[in-house]
Amino acid sequence: MNGRDGSASVIRVVLADDQELVRSGFAMILNAQPDIEVVGEAADGAAALQAVRRSEPDVVLLDIRMPGMDGIEAAKIVCAQTRCRVIMLTTFDQDDYVYDALYAGASGFLLKDVRRDDLVHAVRVVAAGESLLAPTVTRRLISDLTRDRPREGRPPSERLAVLTARELETLKLLGRGLSNAEIATAMVVSEHTVKTHVSNVLTKLGLRDRVQAVIAAYEAHLIRPG
Known part of the structure; x- marks a missing residue:
């Protein structure tokens, strides 16, 4: 640049x-x-x-x-x-x-x-x-807009099989709108480890960023709206 x-x-x-x-x-x-x-x-x-x-x-x-x-x-x-x-x-x-x-x-x-x-x-x-998006905005936005918005092309559950248990847990916490620091506390790991897990989730699922990871978590039914 x-x-x-x-x-x-x-x-x-x-x-x-x-x-x-x-x-x-x-x-x-x-x-x-x-x-x-x-x-x-x-x-x-x-x-x-x-x-x-x-x-x-x-x-x-x-x-x-x-x-x-x-x-x-x-x-x-x-x-x-x-x-x-x-x-x-x-x-x-x-x-x-x-x-x-x-x-x-x-x-x-x-x-x-x-x-x-x-x-x-x-x-x-x-x-x-x-x-x-800030975590609180993410939670409200995705919850509100997916509650009554069923979409075609939801990622099949088999797609999540590429994730490790810790990466799947990370995706669930992302879906709840938690920040890296909050995820680290919940998983009892360092923020550096969380960043690695988030990066792996994005790469394996072909997502651009954590906003799309939140959407993916909802569409895969890992998180219920509300």
């Missing part, structure tokens, strides 16, 4: 929102950071895809509701065809489309009225390969 001055370790970001004031406000905040550079802006999903392909950013912020191609469709393509990580932008904290966005491969979501520091933190966290 190279920034405006040619230095390494600068996070490249594309912003996509049909509201120009939102885009310009977010761009001003992010460009003020020494380690973040906004390399593209777009007002709809199709333009966002073009910006991602042209600029090859590390992170793209996609508004869920945009004219033409919406953020969810754009997220599916970005996650399937690029290494760019996706943060969804939404107006409501229980938006009906949030689950679809996460299922498409997004690493999390932000409310548009997010605080300045939280916006910057979110971009850094997702660029580092982590998921964005």
Whole structure:
């Protein structure tokens, strides 16, 4: 990653929102950071895809509701065809489309009225390969949106056979929305060991991040909604 001055370790970001004031406000905040550079802006999903392909950013912020191609469709393509990580932008904290966005491969979501520091933190966290949702948000979100949302293509129980007993236990705890520190306490192991288990779970099940691991735990019926 190279920034405006040619230095390494600068996070490249594309912003996509049909509201120009939102885009310009977010761009001003992010460009003020020494380690973040906004390399593209777009007002709809199709333009966002073009910006991602042209600029090859590390992170793209996609508004869920945009004219033409919406953020969810754009997220599916970005996650399937690029290494760019996706943060969804939404107006409501229980938006009906949030689950679809996460299922498409997004690493999390932000409310548009997010605080300045939280916006910057979110971009850094997702660029580092982590998921964005706090454990409490994960528990509420996945529980609410999977309770009455049966989906086709749930992973068969045989798929979980590739996991060791400790990895399966880790997946169950991820499904409950526990942080690494909370999982370490529950399993009586170090956080380093938990990170290893989480990494193994993601790799073996072909998941992008721990948000998708939470979804997988629910869809495999390891955790009951509620």
